[in-house]
Amino acid sequence: MFTGIVQGIATVEQITDRPGLRSFTLRFPPGFAQGLAIGASVSTDGVCLTVTALRGDDAADFDVMLQSLNLTSLGSLVEGSRVNVERAARDGAEIGGHPLSGHIDFTAQVAEVRRPENNxxxxxxxxxxxxxxxxxxxxxxxxxxxxxxxxxxxxAGWFEVWLIPETLRMTTFGEKGPGDRLNIEIERQTQVFVDTVRDTLDERLGPLMPLLEQFLAEKGLGTELLAGSAPRLDGPIRS
Structure with missing residues (x-):
């Protein structure tokens, strides 16, 4: 499990291709790999990867299967690419973000970048x-x-996130531009809530659901609102 608090930026130092597999050597920021062991998990641009070899005190190898290369942005990495990294959370660690599995649901594209002052x-x-x-x-x-x-x-099919200077310093988001591909993992409680509501509505409304969905779509709404309220997602705004 990961916390979603990026701990630094790593650089792709070497890429080695084998049939159905691609190996990455990542060079980490100072101190990141202290105590890192073979078999440990590292979130790499949100993808949970397993350490397969250690290279000194600040680099390690990771094998990525063909499916993961196709379903995430890792397939587009080249030598010199920079990626967000986070080590697996330890027992009792503070969850400063929200629990993540490192299993990517889909990729999305940057549609627009705006830079208001200090954001x-x-x-x-x-x-x-x-x-x-x-x-x-x-x-x-x-x-x-x-x-x-x-x-x-x-x-319109988009969402926006605002990033403060500290987030830009600790991640690669400052390097992103329109068209860049991003790895997205949705929040699991939200997924369970929405899917449960949709399944319940399908059961109860049956043939009426397509008409109801069309009506709500015309109003810019989703069927999850029929449950009485949108998912409650209390917590501080993080950027």
Whole structure:
């Protein structure tokens, strides 16, 4: 498990391809790899990878299967690429973000970047039907970072996150531009809530559901609102 608090930026030092497999050597920031062992888990741009070899005090190898390369942004990495990294959480560790598995649900694209004073705003375009799990003020993981959704537009299929200077310093988000691919892991409690509501509605309403969904879509709403309220996602805004 990971906390979604990125601990530093690693650099892809070497890439080795084998049939159905690609190996990455990552060079970590000073101190990151202290006590790291073979078999340990490291979140790499949000993807949980396993250490397969250690290279001195600040580098390690990771094997990535073909499916993971296709389903995440790791397949587009080249030597010199920079990635967000976080080591697996220890028992009793403070969860400064929200619990993450390191299993990516989908990739999205940066649609727009705005830079108001002392901030950076990323508008992220989301493929259907994943927007049903994205709520303003809800949690979401982007390239391994636990962030709070500032604004979401279901009809247009995008959400925005605001990033403070400290987040930009500790991550690669400052390097992202329109068209860049991002790894997204949705918040599991939100997914369970939305899917449970949809299954219940399907059971009770049956043939009426397509008409109801069309009506709500025209109003810019989702079927989860029929449960009485959107998922409660209390907590501080993180950027």
């Amino acid at each position: 950076q705003v990323l508008r992220i375009q989301v493929p259907s039907p994943w927007m049903r799990y994205v709520f303003a003020k809800g949690y979401i993981a982007v390239n391994g970072a636990s962030l709070t959704v500032a604004e979401a537009d279901r009809r």
